[in-house]
Amino acid sequence: MKLLIVLHHRFELWNAPPWFSVKLRQEFPEIDIVHLPSYDGMESELRDAEIAVAWSLRPEQFVLARNLRWIHSPAAAVHQLIFPELVASDVILTNSRDVHGPVVAEHVIAQVFALAKRIPSAVRLQQQHVWGQHAMWEVEPRVREVAGATLGLVGVGSIGREVARKAFAVGMRVIACREHPENGLPEGVEQVYATSQLDEMLRSSDYVVLATPLTPETRLLMNVSRLAKMKPGACLINVGRGALVDESALADALRTHTIGGAALDVFSKEPLPPDSLLWDCENLLITPHTAALTDKLWERHYALIAENLHRYLHSQPLLATVDKRRGY
Numbered sequence: 001m002k003l004l005i006v007l008h009h010r011f012e013l014w015n016a017p018p019w020f021s022v023k024l025r026q027e028f029p030e031i032d033i034v035h036l037p038s039y040d041g042m043e044s045e046l047r048d049a050e051i052a053v054a055w056s057l058r059p060e061q062f063v064l065a066r067n068l069r070w071i072h073s074p075a076a077a078v079h080q081l082i083f084p085e086l087v088a089s090d091v092i093l094t095n096s097r098d099v100h101g102p103v104v105a106e107h108v109i110a111q112v113f114a115l116a117k118r119i120p121s122a123v124r125l126q127q128q129h130v131w132g133q134h135a136m137w138e139v140e141p142r143v144r145e146v147a148g149a150t151l152g153l154v155g156v157g158s159i160g161r162e163v164a165r166k167a168f169a170v171g172m173r174v175i176a177c178r179e180h181p182e183n184g185l186p187e188g189v190e191q192v193y194a195t196s197q198l199d200e201m202l203r204s205s206d207y208v209v210l211a212t213p214l215t216p217e218t219r220l221l222m223n224v225s226r227l228a229k230m231k232p233g234a235c236l237i238n239v240g241r242g243a244l245v246d247e248s249a250l251a252d253a254l255r256t257h258t259i260g261g262a263a264l265d266v267f268s269k270e271p272l273p274p275d276s277l278l279w280d281c282e283n284l285l286i287t288p289h290t291a292a293l294t295d296k297l298w299e300r301h302y303a304l305i306a307e308n309l310h311r312y313l314h315s316q317p318l319l320a321t322v323d324k325r326r327g328y
Helices: 018-027 042-046 059-064 097-116 119-127 133-138 158-169 195-204 224-229 247-255 297-313
Strands: 002-006 032-036 051-054 070-072 092-094 150-154 173-178 191-194 207-210 235-238 261-264 284-286
Touching: 002 018, 002 042, 018 032, 018 297, 032 042, 042 059, 051 297, 070 297, 097 119, 097 158, 097 207, 097 235, 097 261, 097 284, 097 297, 119 133, 150 158, 150 195, 158 173, 173 195, 191 195, 195 224, 224 247, 247 261
Parallel strands: 002 032, 002 051, 051 070, 070 092, 150 173, 150 207, 173 191, 207 235, 235 261, 261 284
Antiparallel strands: none
């Protein structure tokens, strides 16, 4: 049995460290583990690989991998792997949503507090050597309390569930919109809306958090019409995918104060182009896709992959399996 690890990225943290494959070989001596430092030779190694850990595969590479039975993506989003050949196959697809969920949820709560307490404004004033107490208070929306505010959550997967728990713990009222409201109330959620009731949820929320997968139904979910449904002082937070938001419409909504503010960690094009209108929106907090960053990232990846390898070797169901037809 052969396991191929091919994770090459310009950002250092997204590359598996050398100890990762060394530890796997020690724990699983019966598996031939090949860890490529780049994409060179990938097609050749794929031909007899049974398991692949990779960000993505192109359809023509997948066709070559005739022995492939399981693909694991270190990302939570797997839209880059949802092509017809893979969907129609019996190859199992798993992702790392449970690795990233708790860390991304911490980032969301940090964004809520930063927006509520106007921390970005304070930083700008500090850089200008300005004591801005009056300036910070006089601008709408004013500095406010987080406890008692309503957080509207779009998506209650691994990230959304963690956001709900943490938001409830700091005293927020949590409501959510999910595809199957009949599945009940996740921990910390007071009320669940169906996807057809999204507008109603938006009208009730002080903070709207996007933590839903990117699908044809959710692409540009937050458009001009939906942004107009939000409260005038409400804030939008996106830690899902950039394409969930119409960025031009959001820039307009922020400039005209149709909504109170926003915090974005993901964008339709990354890195965010220097000429993007979003850079100049004063009531927007931009983080450069850092919500999932943690110094414990690869320890968390290792725990999930090792557990699934044990399950695979014993023909047990794998954790974090993706429904390929639904795309998440």
